Amino acid sequence: MAAISATGPRPRRWRMSRSDRHNLILGLLFISPWLIGFLILTLYPIAASAYYSLTRYDVISSPEFVGLGNYVDLFTKNPLFWQAVGNTLYYAVIAIPLNICIAIGVALLLNLEVRGRSVYRTVFFLPSIVPDIAAAMLWAWILNPQFGLANAMLKALGLPTIGWLTDPNWSKPSLILINAWAFGGSVVIFLAALQDIPRQLYEAADLDGANAWVRTRYITLPMLTPVIFFNLINGIIGAFQYFTNAYVITGGSGGPAGSTTFYSLLLYRNAFSYFKMGYASAMAWILFAAVFVMTLLLFKSSGRWVYYEGGDNN
Amino acid sequence: MATVTSSTLSPSASRARIRARKKGLRKLPAYIMLTLLAILFAIPFIWLLSTSLKSPRQIFVFPPQWIPNPFVWENYPRSTTFIPFWRYMGNTLYVTLFNVIASVAVCSFVAYGFARIKWPGRNIVFLVLISTLMIPYPVTLIPTFLIFRDLGLVNTLNALTVPALFGSAFYIFLLRQFYMTIPMELSQAAKIDGASEFQIYWRIILPLAKPALAVVALFAFIANWNDFLGPLIFLNDKNNYTLAIGLYGFFGRSRTEWGLLMAAATLMIAPIILLFFLTQRTFIEGITLTGLKG
Numbered sequence: 001m002a003a004i005s006a007t008g009p010r011p012r013r014w015r016m017s018r019s020d021r022h023n024l025i026l027g028l029l030f031i032s033p034w035l036i037g038f039l040i041l042t043l044y045p046i047a048a049s050a051y052y053s054l055t056r057y058d059v060i061s062s063p064e065f066v067g068l069g070n071y072v073d074l075f076t077k078n079p080l081f082w083q084a085v086g087n088t089l090y091y092a093v094i095a096i097p098l099n100i101c102i103a104i105g106v107a108l109l110l111n112l113e114v115r116g117r118s119v120y121r122t123v124f125f126l127p128s129i130v131p132d133i134a135a136a137m138l139w140a141w142i143l144n145p146q147f148g149l150a151n152a153m154l155k156a157l158g159l160p161t162i163g164w165l166t167d168p169n170w171s172k173p174s175l176i177l178i179n180a181w182a183f184g185g186s187v188v189i190f191l192a193a194l195q196d197i198p199r200q201l202y203e204a205a206d207l208d209g210a211n212a213w214v215r216t217r218y219i220t221l222p223m224l225t226p227v228i229f230f231n232l233i234n235g236i237i238g239a240f241q242y243f244t245n246a247y248v249i250t251g252g253s254g255g256p257a258g259s260t261t262f263y264s265l266l267l268y269r270n271a272f273s274y275f276k277m278g279y280a281s282a283m284a285w286i287l288f289a290a291v292f293v294m295t296l297l298l299f300k301s302s303g304r305w306v307y308y309e310g311g312d313n314n
Numbered sequence: 315m316a317t318v319t320s321s322t323l324s325p326s327a328s329r330a331r332i333r334a335r336k337k338g339l340r341k342l343p344a345y346i347m348l349t350l351l352a353i354l355f356a357i358p359f360i361w362l363l364s365t366s367l368k369s370p371r372q373i374f375v376f377p378p379q380w381i382p383n384p385f386v387w388e389n390y391p392r393s394t395t396f397i398p399f400w401r402y403m404g405n406t407l408y409v410t411l412f413n414v415i416a417s418v419a420v421c422s423f424v425a426y427g428f429a430r431i432k433w434p435g436r437n438i439v440f441l442v443l444i445s446t447l448m449i450p451y452p453v454t455l456i457p458t459f460l461i462f463r464d465l466g467l468v469n470t471l472n473a474l475t476v477p478a479l480f481g482s483a484f485y486i487f488l489l490r491q492f493y494m495t496i497p498m499e500l501s502q503a504a505k506i507d508g509a510s511e512f513q514i515y516w517r518i519i520l521p522l523a524k525p526a527l528a529v530v531a532l533f534a535f536i537a538n539w540n541d542f543l544g545p546l547i548f549l550n551d552k553n554n555y556t557l558a559i560g561l562y563g564f565f566g567r568s569r570t571e572w573g574l575l576m577a578a579a580t581l582m583i584a585p586i587i588l589l590f591f592l593t594q595r596t597f598i599e600g601i602t603l604t605g606l607k608g
Contacts (some may be wrong), residue, residue, distance in 0.1 A: 027436060045458050046453060048456075048457035109347060292448075
């Protein structure tokens with residue numbers, strides 16, 4: 001019966017068959033917890049934050065409309081904003097490719113059917129589930145300028161010590177290093193992707209006399225591009241929200257000399273230390289726009305370099 | 315004996331053996347690199363444990379001591395009385411377990427509506443759900459904070475538990491993908507037998523989805539146990555602190571008590587590591603699922 005009504009001339013617009021309406025009600029019933037949460041905790045906040053971004057709002061008195069004032073102020077009068085943008089881009093541009101390269105490298109090594117693979121995999125994976133706060137404390141200790149292990153090792157090798165977290169030139173690389181320690185989740189994903197690559201591809205390449213480099217370049221890497229793409233998107237969204245390690249290690253100061261004042265840290269400070277909610281909301285929307293544009297560009301470019309099995313770009 | 319001689323005589327077999335040995339040798343650099351890397355990755359853990367068992371005098375010696383001599387076990391009990399550690403642990407456990415249970419219950423239910431019932435507009439609403447994953451949290455954070463303040467949730471643990479009752483887009487997405495792989499015929503057969511959608515969800519889909527539910531439970535556990543930003547924003551009263559924010563306060567006040575700090579950090583990490591070893595396969599499968607099918 002359903003089949004007949006589906007193939008017959010469809011009533012235009014909002015007329016629904018009885019079973020459709022029944023399913024709609026059931027479907028909405030099942031998704032209702034999420035739907036309510038979406039309306040209250042996502043949709044309304046998005047609208048509210050867009051409005052707040054056009055106001056001066058200190059939480060105590062009601063918001064005062066200032067038009068694009070917050071945006072103009074951020075872009076033209078606030079050097080700290082540009083420093084935070086610079087810090088965040090620095091972090092993103094180095095940390096994301098670095099993590100992906102290390103993850104692919106380690107996954108390729110593990111994929112050589114080495115003995116004790118699960119032991120190695122565990123060692124690389126464990127840091128990624130360590131709570132940020134614990135990791136930050138541990139690394140603050142390891143990178144301690146006077147008594148830390150890192151400088152002790154440098155001293156033992158007769159090398160000059162480094163002000164890891166106290167020298168503005170080293171603070172960001174140090175945080176990137178801490179972050180690289182916790183990249184293990186990607187290794188697991190890349191390793192699984194490597195094991196998914198059909199063996200016949202390599203066998204065919206072998207017959208054609210392809211060497212290891214050619215096989216990696218023309219089979220392995222293209223087959224990994226979907227995972228690289230996934231990691232890039234996640235990496236970008238994550239980099240712009242990068243907060244906890246920098247906050248904990250610097251005690252919220254973003255020092256030394258503002259060198260670890262990342263975008264989200266500055267936003268947090270404006271919102272919850274200075275209670276400039278309107279100003280912070282404007283920052284949030286600039287962030288949203290930036291992430292949106294970058295994700296969009298990545299998706300647009302993906303047709304050219306991401307390989308999807310069993311079909312064209314999708 | 316006969317087989318041995320024949321194999322040494324057979325040219326193809328001996329060539330295979332040489333090739334195998336060559337292959338083993340070719341893997342040597344891989345082993346060396348992996349081992350070096352593994353040591354590098356393990357050093358922070360070793361240093362964490364080592365510091366947590368040292369007295370201040372042992373901590374500040376040069377060259378650094380890898381193995382504490384003697385072992386200073388007092389750091390552990392001291393770190394739990396230096397701050398109200400067990401209270402923080404209790405709060406963390408409460409928030410974490412609440413989130414685990416609520417996430418599994420709510421998300422498994424919502425995902426059913428996205429995967430097993432065909433209703434007009436479903437795909438569009440699902441697209442909306444996925445796109446919420448791309449929204450950076452700062453966009454919704456401030457209004458959410460203000461809503462919670464007006465509802466009197468700020469500075470209570472409810473601020474960290476109530477949101478779980480509405481499900482989380484990511485877990486719903488994961489479960490929906492898993493539900494889609496369960497043959498529709500099972501549902502149809504049950505329907506013919508007179509089962510309602512809820513009965514199908516409860517009796518057929520949930521039991522089949524156990525592996526995916528385990529992944530969600532695991533991810534929710536880690537995410538909430540480790541959460542720092544939520545407690546930082548919503549909790550001010552020390553009595554409500556979770557471990558993450560309690561440890562941060564401890565760290566801020568006594569930045570030189572490395573032995574105590576590392577002992578407390580170890581105590582916070584230990585349950586997570588233990589959980590990993592107990593559920594390793596679910597873990598790896600879950601990570602793989604999110605990365606490959608995502």
